[in-house]
Amino acid sequence: MIKKPKQLLVPNSEALVNEALKDLGQRIEQPMRRAFLQRALSLGGLSLLSGCAVVDEESVESALLKVSRFNDKAQAWLFDPNRLAPTYPESMITRPFPFNAYYGEDEIREVDEASYRLEVTGLVADKQAWTLAELRTMPQETQVTRHICVEGWSAIGKWGGVRFASFLRRIGADTTAKYVGFKCADDYYTSIDMPTALHPQTLLTLTYDDQPLPPRYGFPMKLRMPTKLGYKNPKHIQAIFVTNTYPGGYWEDQGYNWFGGS
Amino acid sequence: MANTNGLIHPLWVRITHWLNALAVIVLAMSGWRIYDASPFLGFSIPAYLTLGGWLGGAIQWHFAAMWLLTVNGLVYLAANVISRRLFDKFFPLSLSGLFGDLSAALKGKLSHADLNQYNTVQRTAYLFVMLDSVLLVLSGLVLWKSVQFPLLREWLGGYEAARRVHFFGMAGLVAFAGIHLIMVALVPRTLLAMIRGR
Known part of the structure; x- marks a missing residue:
């Protein structure tokens, strides 16, 4: 690493x-x-x-x-937009849920909630930045799903937040665009395909295990996709952009497979 | 498969055999590097035995060679069935034949005079490798795309169970390869036959 x-x-x-x-x-x-x-x-x-x-x-x-x-x-061809990842009872949640990033636990970024704004750019109608309070007013849902790491291990966790498809429609995103890209407060960046962005289990999560997302799991927000490997799930998201230009990603630019689906 | 021209292995058998050997070497060595990223059995495989240099490189090798193994394996199985070689060469199988040939082999009395005829130990071993390879491809599919193949995933007992199945499937294949190489060293004519066909 x-x-x-x-x-x-x-x-x-x-x-x-x-x-x-x-x-x-x-x-x-x-x-x-x-x-x-x-x-x-x-x-x-x-x-x-x-x-x-x-x-x-x-x-x-x-x-x-x-x-x-x-x-x-x-x-992309194998991906079925309607096929759901398995969900699990809360008793199966992995405790403690493992921390994982390209840096160690001593370097976890602290993001200040008061000054935090989620930037939205690219092929979207409404480019206004979002506060956390505004995001919390949108309909919330939770999921208990398996996080699969590219290293092979997996762990079950419970995430809650806004369905990403609803968010994209709310901001008037061009859902015929190819990519959605993410820039994060920990200098991580990645991008995903539009069909996965619109998948019903793709959540813009604000909570972990019914608590506000702690810094170690990506405060203030993490995009959670049980249909993709861990490195495709960005934490500490600061900016979201919709584009037709391939944005790459932190690990993807070093050789990890871009689609990274499961 | 009686041959008038003395051909033991037709060309398609030799080509698919060597392509398969290449795919298995790449898959095993890169797979060991991937295993090392999260060694769930408590031991790591020495880095010098692995391929790819780091996890990302190993995955690139693994997910390239998987196509070679799968496509080549399908060609081999199809040709084997269509030519009826599968039924002529590997059957009938019997337990008594297996134990008889096994004890003869251990006493050094198993004849290899006719390379056209597989003894029961060979038949069993080669059929095991075919089935084990199918299991490796199926469990590999679950690891690669566990959400997209729900039936396969549940049949193998879920994602985590599929990891174990894939690992022990690999161990079976590597064990076969080791014994296979020893046997070839003991009867070198078999190597020539797999290269020249006779």
Whole structure:
């Protein structure tokens, strides 16, 4: 797991420096991660094809990426918008529900509720930002579903919030667009396909186990999709945008499969 | 499958055999790296035996080779049924035949004079591998798409049970491969036959 380096900052200049670091950081870190990925894949490629004297490692890598794109299409084709993920009795909830992120528990971001606004941009009619109180006035529902991690483990949890399809319709989103993207307060970002965004079990969650979502599970809000792997479920969401331009994602840009469905 | 020209393995058997071998090596080694991301049996597989370098790379290898295993396996099974090779080569099976051949093998008295004829131990082992591979593909489907294949998921006892089925299915396949390689080393002509066909 790649952990984000800790940034030590003077408190009053924090916002300004943070902004600059964020821009810079993405430019610096991405090529480093890519180099890491290349090295990692090449080693694997070499050990497999060690019989051959000359192996074009980049072509092996690009072939694997092509298959991953093909797997995106295969999964979109397999995805049934009406098929529901299994739900479980509350007695089966995993306690404690595991914490998981690209950083450790000591780096969990604290988001201030009073100043929090959810930004909505892209192909939507109403771009007004949302407060948490406003989101809480929308009809809420809960689900007890299985979270499946790309690492293989799974855990059952209970999430509550607004059905994402209702939210998208409320803001007048173009539901014929290809992607919905997410930017998060912990610098995580990801994106999903529109059919999954409109799935009845896709929830913009505000609670975990009937309590306001704690920071470790993504306060103030997490998009919960029992039809997708854990890394597709963004926490600490700050901005939602609807687009036809492929937005990628934090792990997806490093080689995880983009569709990431289950 | 009596051959006038002395052919033991037709070309399609040899091609699907070697493609399958490649798919199994890639799937097993990348699968071990994926297992290491969350080793539910309490032990990890040494990184030098794994493929992909990290979880994301291993998944890319695994989810590419799965197509090779599946498509190649379907071609093999279809050709096996259509040519009736499946019924001619692997049946009849009997328990007494299995134990008889097994004890003969352990005493070093099992004849390999005619490579065209599989003894009962071979028949059982090869049929096991076919069924085990089908189980691996089905449990793999549940792990990859557990929501989209509800019947398969419930039949295998749910997502977490499917993880175990997939792992032990792999263990069975790797155990077969190990014994298979020892047998080939003991009777090297079989390797030549799988390359040249005779």
